[in-house]
Amino acid sequence: MYAESKILEKLDRFKEKYGWMPEQHSVEEVDRVNDFFKSLYVLDKNGEEYFDDSQWTPRLKRWVENERALCAMDFEYYVTRYHYIAAKNDIFRFKFRGGQRVLFQVIQDLEKRDHSIEIQLLKARQGGFSTFTEAMMTHRALFTPGVKCAIASVDDQKTSEMMTMMYTALEHIPWWLPPTQTKDKRSGRALLGFERIGSSIVIQSGSMRTGIGQGTTPTAIHLSEVSDYTDALTQIEEGLFKAVHPGPHILMILESTGNGNAGWWANQWRANKEGYFKGRERLYPLFIPWFLTPELYPSEDWIREFPIPTEYGRWEPNENTRRTIVKCEAFARNSESLVRVVGKNWAMPREQQWFWEFNYESALRRRTEKSWLRHMPCDDYDALIGENDSVFDWGTIYSIQSSRKKSVEVYAVIGDGIAERHEPPPIEASDGRRIIIPWKTPGDVRLEWILLPLKGEPEESTFKPLKKLLIYEHPQKGAMYSIGVDPGTGVGGDRTAINVTRTGYDALPDTNVAEFASDDISNVEIYVWVAAMTAYYGQYMEDSQPRIVIEQRRKYGDSCYHALKLHGFRNHHKFREYDKKTLRPVQQSNQREGWFTNAWSRPLLLGMFKYAVDNGWYEVNSRWLLEEIEGLEQKTTESGATRMDHMQGKHDDRIFAAAMAYFTLHDLDVMAERAKKKYSHGDDEPMEIDLRPWYPTVVNSGAEDFFEQFSER
Numbered sequence: 124m125y126a127e128s129k130i131l132e133k134l135d136r137f138k139e140k141y142g143w144m145p146e147q148h149s150v151e152e153v154d155r156v157n158d159f160f161k162s163l164y165v166l167d168k169n170g171e172e173y174f175d176d177s178q179w180t181p182r183l184k185r186w187v188e189n190e191r192a193l194c195a196m197d198f199e200y201y202v203t204r205y206h207y208i209a210a211k212n213d214i215f216r217f218k219f220r221g222g223q224r225v226l227f228q229v230i231q232d233l234e235k236r237d238h239s240i241e242i243q244l245l246k247a248r249q250g251g252f253s254t255f256t257e258a259m260m261t262h263r264a265l266f267t268p269g270v271k272c273a274i275a276s277v278d279d280q281k282t283s284e285m286m287t288m289m290y291t292a293l294e295h296i297p298w299w300l301p302p303t304q305t306k307d308k309r310s311g312r313a314l315l316g317f318e319r320i321g322s323s324i325v326i327q328s329g330s331m332r333t334g335i336g337q338g339t340t341p342t343a344i345h346l347s348e349v350s351d352y353t354d355a356l357t358q359i360e361e362g363l364f365k366a367v368h369p370g371p372h373i374l375m376i377l378e379s380t381g382n383g384n385a386g387w388w389a390n391q392w393r394a395n396k397e398g399y400f401k402g403r404e405r406l407y408p409l410f411i412p413w414f415l416t417p418e419l420y421p422s423e424d425w426i427r428e429f430p431i432p433t434e435y436g437r438w439e440p441n442e443n444t445r446r447t448i449v450k451c452e453a454f455a456r457n458s459e460s461l462v463r464v465v466g467k468n469w470a471m472p473r474e475q476q477w478f479w480e481f482n483y484e485s486a487l488r489r490r491t492e493k494s495w496l497r498h499m500p501c502d503d504y505d506a507l508i509g510e511n512d513s514v515f516d517w518g519t520i521y522s523i524q525s526s527r528k529k530s531v532e533v534y535a536v537i538g539d540g541i542a543e544r545h546e547p548p549p550i551e552a553s554d555g556r557r558i559i560i561p562w563k564t565p566g567d568v569r570l571e572w573i574l575l576p577l578k579g580e581p582e583e584s585t586f587k588p589l590k591k592l593l594i595y596e597h598p599q600k601g602a603m604y605s606i607g608v609d610p611g612t613g614v615g616g617d618r619t620a621i622n623v624t625r626t627g628y629d630a631l632p633d634t635n636v637a638e639f640a641s642d643d644i645s646n647v648e649i650y651v652w653v654a655a656m657t658a659y660y661g662q663y664m665e666d667s668q669p670r671i672v673i674e675q676r677r678k679y680g681d682s683c684y685h686a687l688k689l690h691g692f693r694n695h696h697k698f699r700e701y702d703k704k705t706l707r708p709v710q711q712s713n714q715r716e717g718w719f720t721n722a723w724s725r726p727l728l729l730g731m732f733k734y735a736v737d738n739g740w741y742e743v744n745s746r747w748l749l750e751e752i753e754g755l756e757q758k759t760t761e762s763g764a765t766r767m768d769h770m771q772g773k774h775d776d777r778i779f780a781a782a783m784a785y786f787t788l789h790d791l792d793v794m795a796e797r798a799k800k801k802y803s804h805g806d807d808e809p810m811e812i813d814l815r816p817w818y819p820t821v822v823n824s825g826a827e828d829f830f831e832q833f834s835e836r
Contacts, residue, residue, distance in 0.1 A: 124198045124262075125227070126235040133196040145192040150216070153204045156186060157297055174298070187299050194300065195266040198259065199227075206258050207295035214291065217258060222250040222415035225460050229409055230374075239369040243395050243406040244378035245506050247413035248498045249420075256345045256376050257288040260324065263343045263374065265301040268320040273341040273363075275327040277348040285347060286326055289315070335363045342367075344375040350382035350389070360387070369405060377406065381497050381506035384754055384773075389507050396503070398584035409460065410506065413499040414451055414475055420499075421478040431477045438473075444480040451501045514729075514755040514767050519737050523752070528744040531581045534558070534592040536639075538572035540651040545590065545644060553578045562658045565691045572655040581746070588747055589618075589641055592656070595744040596625065596636040603628075604636075604660040604669035607784030608653055609776045610646040610683055618642045619649050622748075622780035623660055623669070626788050627740065633785050634742045636660075640777060650686035657692055672696040672783035675717040684717055696787040718783050729767045731790070732782035741785050748777040 124130065138144045148156075160183075164172040194201040206217040219227070226244065233240045246252050253276075263270045274289075276282040286309070293304070306316030306323070315324040327335050335346070335358050344367065352358055359377070367375060379388055391406070398404035413420050421429075432438045440448065448471050455461045455469045462469075479499075486495035493508050500506035504517050535547045538560075555576030562570045579586050581593060598604070603626040611617035623637035637660070639652055653671065661668040671692060673684045684695065695716040718724070735741035736752065743749055754773035758766050769775040 124196055124234075124266075125240075126231040129234055130197045137192060137196070145189045145196075147193060147200060148190075148204075150204060153190075160297065160299070190300060191266075194262075198262050201262050201266070202258050205296055205300060206261070206292050208254055208258075208288065209291050214295065217254075220251050220416050220418055221464055222246070222411040223252065223255045225411055225415060225464050226252060226255065226409065228463055229407060229460055233407065234371070237371045239371065239373040239375070239405070241367075241369065241373060241375045241406050242377070243391060243408050244376060245392055245408070245410045245503055246378055246380060247411065247416070247500055247506075248380055250411060250413075250416050252378050252411070253285060253345075253347050254288055256347075256378065257285055258292065259374065259376075260343055260345050261289050261292050264315065264317060264322045264324050265296075266320075267322060267343075270322045270343055271339055271341045272322070272324040272343040272345075273327060273335060273339065274324065274345045275335055275347070277351040281348055282326055285345075289324070335359060340366055340368070342372055342374070344377075346377045347379065349377050349379040350386065351379070352387070355387035355391075364405075375406075381500065381503075381508065384507045384513075392503065392507065394584045401583065403584055410458075410500075410503040411461075412451065412454065412501055414455070414471060414501070415461070415464070417472065417475065421474055425478065426474055429477075429481055431473060438477065440476050440480055443483060444476055447479055447483070447501055448476060454502045512757045513753070514733060514757055515736065515752050520749070520753055522739075523736075523743045523749050526742070527746070527749065528595050529582050529746075530595070531744070532594045533577045533579055533581060534574040534594060535577055535590070536572060536592055536652050536655050537575055538651075538655070539570040540654075541572075542648070545648075547575070547577060547590075551577050551579075558659070560655050560659045562654065562690070564689075570654075570690075572651075572658070574655075574659070588638075590639075590644070592637065592639045592652075593745065594637045596634065598660045598663055599625070600663045602626070603664065603667075603788070605784040605787050606653065606657055606660070606669050606671050607780035607782065607787075608649070608671065608673040608683065609779040609783070610649055610674065611642070611776065612646060618774060618776045619644055619646065620776035620780040621649075621653060621656060622777065622784045623656055624741075624781065624784035632740045632742050633735070633789070635744045635748060635781060638745045638748065638777065638780075640747070647682045650683040650690075653683060654687060654690055654692060657687075668692060668694040670694050670696060670787050672787045673717045674779060674783065675715075675719050696783070699790070726767070728782050728786055729778070731786055732778070733767075735785055735789070740789075741781070743781075745777065748781060751775050751778045 124133075134144060160174070163174060163178040165175050167173055190205075194205065202217050203219075204216075207214055208217050226242075229242065230240050233242075244252060257274070260272045260274055264272050274282070274285055276285050293301070302317045302319045302322075304315065305318040306314055308314040314326070317323070325339065325341070335344075341363075344363065346352075346359070346363075349355060349359070367373060382388065392408060395404045395406045395408040399406065399408055451471055452469065455465050456467055482499070483492065483495060486492040493512070496505045496508050500508075504520070532555075535551075537546050553576045557576065558574035560572040560574065562572070564570065574592065577591060579591075581588065605624050605626055607620075607622045607624070609618075609620045611619040619641050621639040622635065625634045625636045627633040637656065639656065641649075644652070653673075657669050657671060671687065671694060673687075673695070675681060675684070688695075696718060697714040698717060698719050699714065718728070720728075732741065736743065743752065751769065751774055754769050755767055755775060755778060756769070758768050769778075
């Protein structure tokens with residue numbers, strides 16, 4: 124009922140069965156016939172209008188049969204002829220917006236391939252997607268026998284607004300087109316029923332404590348504002364997803380704006396974006412940006428009130444706006460779904476450029492720019508921005524994503540000192556080469572650990588990294604290594620993270636070469652994994668061992684540190700005190716070993732790590748370390764101080780381990796001297812100065828596209 128090929132197949136079957144082919148009529152013809160029907164109404168004795176059955180003619184009957192058949196087989200025909208919506212204090216016939224057309228084309232493609240239509244829609248505000256999806260729900264309930272629709276928004280009030288959309292449409296459909304409505308319960312758990320064709324609509328709420336769809340088997344589902352649901356895991360993942368069985372008959376659209384980079388909605392988006400097109404996730408991830416609704420952003424009324432400035436000559440966008448233009452144009456031209464609507468050479472109209480700059484500058488003055496970006500995003504990164512400022516900007520994140528090493532080997536660490544309960548099940552072991560790691564303690568006791576290769580593809584969304592050693596680079600001769608350890612309790616979410624870093628020098632950066640994390644290995648046991656990794660990466664370091672840095676906060680690392688010393692691992696970080704004015708080390712007679720986090724050492728550590736990552740002095744390979752970097756925020760405490768911390772529901776254990784591994788061998792570096800070697804030129808060569816803007820340039824070919832009608836007013 125969506126894809127043209129499917130509609131033509133149904134029309135052919137209809138003709139074969141009934142001997143005639145339904146004929147499409149224009150909007151003008153539909154209005155003319157509807158007016159004619161109204162002219163045939165008569166008044167009863169109470170003054171109410173009704174249709175006199177004696178007025179039926181063969182031609183009118185065939186018209187009704189034709190329209191019912193076409194509406195049942197062709198959603199677009201129905202929605203553009205008979206579906207009415209309320210907006211701007213008026214009621215009018217539905218008309219596609221640009222963003223709605225993108226969503227509809229994705230739906231058409233899925234139906235054409237006989238796939239379930241199951242979509243996670245991440246969107247900008249006011250794109251009309253709830254309105255459009257409610258039109259689809261109404262259509263299914265009226266014209267698909269046996270369909271069970273379930274609709275819900277975040278709370279009762281929002282759900283009531285969705286019901287109003289449906290009731291408005293039902294109120295304005297010609298009486299002769301839909302089946303007779305037999306149930307209309309509008310209070311509590313609302314229900315609409317059409318028993319003659321066995322269809323129904325159940326209205327629920329995202330604030331309910333039980334799973335949505337429980338007790339029924341819905342085949343058409345619309346959930347709105349999902350990012351704000353109280354318990355999406357229970358309501359959707361454990362409730363709805365278990366009740367919906369994928370197949371070509373399923374229509375399920377979950378739509379919402381972003382609400383931070385944490386929580387069920389954001390995690391679901393990342394998993395679907397990474398796994399759907401590899402056949403690993405069920406929901407199609409679709410992001411539709413604000414500029415796909417040029418009818419609204421900006422509207423003619425807005426432009427009339429806030430025209431493009433001309434008092435100082437031709438207005439030119441400022442630097443922030445130019446960056447946004449580049450980002451929007453790059454996203455539009457590289458998204459297959461958007462290209463089919465806007466064209467591959469789309470350029471942002473000047474009205475939209477001015478609209479963006481006007482509102483973004485206003486948001487900056489009111490310090491609400493993050494809210495503006497979330498609700499008017501150019502890409503999915505903007506859509507999932509949290510309430511607090513991200514520590515790392517999107518340029519750094521993009522640079523890591525595009526350059527990190529994605530080839531990784533997976534191992535379990537087994538051997539002396541490791542309890543059997545921490546060994547992997549035999550089914551997880553692969554046939555790869557096992558690596559033997561020998562070690563001799565100061566007491567001349569020989570120990571041995573084994574790196575057991577495991578199955579799994581770490582770049583796939585279904586891969587679970589905990590309690591697995593991920594090796595991006597094996598030990599190299601002549602290299603120096605450091606190992607950062609952020610120990611946890613081994614209970615639930617308090618993880619232990621171990622990071623192995625190959626140390627850079629002069630113009631060479633440090634590199635994240637191995638990583639291990641676990642949430643069920645206690646701080647007393649974790650020393651064995653640290654010992655095995657230290658012995659392995661120190662095998663070519665003849666005169667020394669890798670530098671070990673263990674965080675000693677709350678004495679979590681004390682037992683690990685003590686056990687490693689007893690086993691002969693002696694190269695530990697010396698915790699320095701620094702002069703608070705000069706930041707030079709203070710001479711100490713008895714330096715403590717390990718890392719001690721306090722009010723001044725925490726920002727020192729994380730600030731130096733941020734500098735290294737931002738400027739390319741630390742190369743990140745781990746996708747999970749990258750996720751933690753994406754989720755690191757600058758928060759303000761009750762006292763007014765700022766603090767780098769992870770988002771709600773996220774972790775920063777890998778960041779601390781990596782930061783310590785970097786800090787321990789670079790805390791006294793003179794970065795200007797390293798940078799001089801990185802960017803040096805010969806003494807007889809002139810200095811090159813590049814005055815071009817830092818951002819990339821997108822060239823507009825001037826091709827005609829969907830937005831041309833809105834770029835000239």
